[in-house]
């Protein structure tokens with residue numbers, strides 16, 4: 001039997017166990033909160049890092065869930081302490097939650113480091129909260145279990161199913177084209193988000209919670225349970241029970257993470273037809289475990305990983321359907337032969353043991369490698385003179401006719417330029433044009449806002465055009481769709497080739513050939529480069545200044561350079 005920790009070996013004993021002036025303070029202040037000595041003495045202290053907030057629409061049930069986690073911790077003989085962390089509410093936070101992902105990661109790491117904590121339950125789900133919490137926990141490397149918020153229920157409009165994000169973009173275009181009324185639009189607004197929980201399409205939230213589970217951070221099928229299902233409450237309680245055991249077993253994030261587990265994560269990303277944001281987050285999470293994942297790895301692994309889940313925005317169904325069809329464990333069991341099932345997980349068992357016997361109940365929702373939606377993963381990495389360090393396209397969400405396309409560029413210099421001009425009836429574009437948005441990258445945005453699904457100009461919408469080739473250094477919401485080339489690196493703000501494109505230049509997109517080419521001679525590009533002027537810094541102080549000085553480019557995961565790797569950080573002195 002594996003060695004178990006003894007109570008006197010608990011990290012929290014440094015605060016509670018000594019007989020000195022400081023530990024008197026720690027104990028008397030715990031008593032001040034109404035706890036008895038029996039509540040904490042010799043017990044693992046479990047931090048419940050909760051990203052609940054009144055401003056976070058997707059996490060509105062997490063206060064309740066925290067109580068259920070606590071119930072589990074008490075049952076298993078632990079001492080739960082809830083610790084709120086910054087909540088990244090995707091829709092409300094500006095310029096973008098991505099600017100604050102690393103902030104949450106730092107806060108998580110430092111909460112765990114600076115307080116008497118032996119293990120943690122991480123509570124999140126809305127897009128960047130998953131990677132933010134996990135990056136911090138991986139760096140701190142104390143036992144950690146992830147509790148995903150769970151997807152919201154299906155949206156509904158006059159009996160039609162509505163999907164988060166995807167149907168917003170779709171009906172917004174119909175409104176602008178004059179095909180639906182203001183009243184229709186208002187009813188859609190009232191019906192699309194009708195319960196707590198994260199977006200229920202295969203957007204960034206469900207992509208990342210599923211990848212987190214596949215990496216071994218959550219209990220089996222935790223990521224698929226709808227937020228308001230009673231199974232979700234029970235999963236919360238079980239997570240609380242399990243983390244206490246993980247402390248005694250000393251099972252830490254870096255014990256479960258390896259190149260093999262990240263390859264599994266990439267295969268799951270592909271099988272889900274997951275969000276393009278997933279690439280950035282997987283690279284950043286791996287970086288915290290000291291594992292370097294170049295963009296090429298997504299290509300190598302993706303070519304052998306089929307796209308299996310028939311879910312919007314690439315397919316037809318929603319997360320509720322996915323859960324009823326068997327959920328993530330059903331999908332993983334169905335693709336077992338493609339996975340490395342020997343990797344360890346938070347249950348203390350291997351991935352293979354966790355998924356054994358799981359079933360697929362609806363083969364139209366969850367396919368198998370024998371009957372995939374598409375033989376290759378849908379996230380494709382492009383290179384070429386327009387993206388020397390890479391760009392990404394979600395081919396499964398694009399119009400197949402546009403995957404090989406050349407057209408005249410229409411360049412928007414930044415978001416405001418685009419917003420001012422895209423509905424201009426005299427805009428010089430046709431259905432074959434290539435829309436380009438620049439200065440929307442990690443520094444230019446800043447934070448790479450999700451502007452990458454550039455709107456189709458109104459005059460083309462009226463002609464029935466619903467997709468065009470669009471290129472930017474921005475990201476795109478995981479719920480978006482269209483032929484959108486994203487994450488162009490290096491970004492235009494720092495002088496990447498996107499900064500040199502002029503309206504009228506020909507751009508060639510070749511997804512099967514993995515190429516993105518600006519058809520302009522090297523000599524002309526050199527001339528334009530010589531004339532390019534760097535931007536002055538946007539921030540003179542505050543978090544924005546730290547962000548600008550340390551953020552890495554999209555192909556490197558957008559972590560801060562000083563947070564990567566596994567170099568030890570000293571434990572705090574207690575005196």
Ligand code: FES
Pocket residue numbers: 058089090091125126127164197198199203205
């Ligand atoms: Fe929170 Fe989509 S807005 S998950």
